[in-house]
Amino acid sequence: MIQKLYPGGKQKAFNVTYDDGVLQDIRFVELLNKYNLKGTFNLNSGLLENEFEWTHQSGRVVKRLSKEKAVSLYEGHEIACHTLTHPYMDDLSESEILHELQKDKANLEKLFKREIKGFAVPFDYYSELIESCVKQSGFSYARISEESHSFIPQTDYYKWKATVFHTDSEPENLTQQFLETNENLDVFQIAGHSYDLDIENLWDRVENVFVQISSQKNIVPLTTIEIVEYLQAMEKAEITEKYIKNNSNISLWFSVCGKAYEIMPMQRLFF
Numbered sequence: 001m002i003q004k005l006y007p008g009g010k011q012k013a014f015n016v017t018y019d020d021g022v023l024q025d026i027r028f029v030e031l032l033n034k035y036n037l038k039g040t041f042n043l044n045s046g047l048l049e050n051e052f053e054w055t056h057q058s059g060r061v062v063k064r065l066s067k068e069k070a071v072s073l074y075e076g077h078e079i080a081c082h083t084l085t086h087p088y089m090d091d092l093s094e095s096e097i098l099h100e101l102q103k104d105k106a107n108l109e110k111l112f113k114r115e116i117k118g119f120a121v122p123f124d125y126y127s128e129l130i131e132s133c134v135k136q137s138g139f140s141y142a143r144i145s146e147e148s149h150s151f152i153p154q155t156d157y158y159k160w161k162a163t164v165f166h167t168d169s170e171p172e173n174l175t176q177q178f179l180e181t182n183e184n185l186d187v188f189q190i191a192g193h194s195y196d197l198d199i200e201n202l203w204d205r206v207e208n209v210f211v212q213i214s215s216q217k218n219i220v221p222l223t224t225i226e227i228v229e230y231l232q233a234m235e236k237a238e239i240t241e242k243y244i245k246n247n248s249n250i251s252l253w254f255s256v257c258g259k260a261y262e263i264m265p266m267q268r269l270f271f
């Protein structure tokens with residue numbers, strides 16, 4: 001009788017989370033905007049400074065965006081930390097990890113003039129020490145470099161897994177499965193680097209996924225932090241036989257006997 005919904009009374013959510021802040025993000029963000037989708041962009045503020053570039057193993061030179069371009073490009077999307085200089089974190093001491101996190105957060109907050117709440121791990125090393133530093137530094141979640149291959153919402157916000165990396169051969173299959181799933185609060189999240197779309201010639205495949213997702217009325221595009229904060233608010237909701245109480249400071253959506261209701265912050269819905 002009672003079902004949990006996403007904002008706008010939508011059943012499912014979609015997000016992309018992309019790392020490194022590179023030139024190919026210009027084309028990628030244009031695609032997101034064309035289909036009214038939302039991205040989370042994980043940036044290394046220390047490498048935006050001089051448009052740092054490096055040679056990918058494919059031989060292509062990959063270049064970072066300038067600060068000015070980044071500020072205008074990512075308007076309407078989430079900015080998250082990805083450390084100051086993209087180090088191998090297994091080599092770092094606690095104080096060095098804290099510096100990489102906190103300096104990046106402070107730089108990005110100053111540059112983008114907003115609070116930065118998310119963190120995505122560089123490379124694929126994650127540990128209890130890094131998790132503890134992420135929490136100490138005031139982040140709300142840490143996206144790690146593992147795939148869930150699942151649409152069930154993540155429950156450990158400091159070991160958050162995207163559904164799939166775009167270089168995986170499964171995005172199209174998973175998209176099809178996601179369109180067919182009927183579970184409330186399911187989430188489909190694709191992770192990657194936009195330079196891979198050039199290197200592996202994946203632009204058409206990604207656009208196809210966007211076309212299919214955006215054509216569905218029961219899917220809402222959200223950033224990672226919007227999903228995390230919504231799920232946390234849902235956890236606090238009080239559901240009884242007579243009412244639902246929203247104990248958070250954001251609106252929550254429920255379906256009661258097939259009808260969608262928005263419950264305002266700290267309000268009750270009686271039925």
Ligand SMILES: [Zn+2]
Nearest residue numbers: 019020122123
């Ligand atoms: Zn990275």
